[in-house]
Amino acid sequence: MPNDSCRVYAAVNQKGGVGKSNLSTNLGIGLARKGQRVLIVDLDSQASQTVSLGWKNPDELNVTVATQLEQVMSGKAFDPHNGILHHVEGVHLLPSSIALSGVEMRLVNAMSRELTLKKCLAPIKSEYDVILLDCPPTLGMMTINALAAADSVIVPVQPEYLSVIGMTQLFETIGLVKENINSDLRVEGVLITLANMRTNLAKNTVEIIKSAYGGNVRVYPEPIPYSTKVKEAGAAGKSIFAYDPKGKAAFAYESLVREVLRDGKSRGTDIRVTKKSEPCR
Helix, strand or coil, X not given: CCCCCCEEEEECCCCCCCCHHHHHHHHHHHHHHCCCXXXXXXXXXXXXXXXXXXXXXXXXXXXXXHHHHHHHHHCCCCCCCCCCEECCCCEEEECCCCHHHHHHHHHCCCCCXXXXXXXXXXXXXXXXXXXXXXXXXXXXXXXXXXXXXXXEEXXXXXXXXXXXXXXXXXXXXXXXXXXXCCCCCEEEEEEECCECCCCHHHHHHHHHHHHHHCCCCCECCCXXXXXXXXXXXXXXXXXXXHHCCCCHHHHHHHHHHHHHHHHHHHCCCCCCCCCCCCCCC
């Protein structure tokens, strides 16, 4: 049954290596385990999200998000379901490939360039409860497209100095998109990732983040711990729930899933939590 209350989340940070793809994978599959219909969209030409969900040769895929965006830019009719892959753990994936780098360059001269992704997703949006946009590690045109298409932003950040100093620019960009393109955009929260909370550096950095942004932006209460199991899960094409269900990282991602579901309920979004995950279409 179509659901017109789909929520679109963008995982955004211009710094690489902070866990955006791990966030999209494990939040997406965690929500699918609760009965949500979830689409993950890989917006990085490096295709890390696609690879971590099990498609090891993304450049060999016939249809990717690059293909679909090209169709939108050309004004041609296209099948919005074309290229969507089905993962065994209950999520759908619109994959990426290196071709996306060329598409992003052509976006600069496209009509209504900031809204191309939004137009691409519009025909299928009602078929999902949640769409997760895994953004590239830049504040370029693809990330702007994601912010224009999103309802909410989740910012994964590693508890170290270099990760924190870039957040000011990120929030400025989000503010500009909200002011000029997408007035409904909101920052859902900051997620501490790859955290070793036993170190003073991590503890102090988290306090700096809370002090600097906590008054306006929620910092999720459960940091995602640094864990080789998360990396191993991605290499195996699985979520942390399937790979190491009793580990600390799985517990932390489960906490994030509960937070996102709770937020959806508080906004009146049609969140359907079931004892057993429903299969995606």
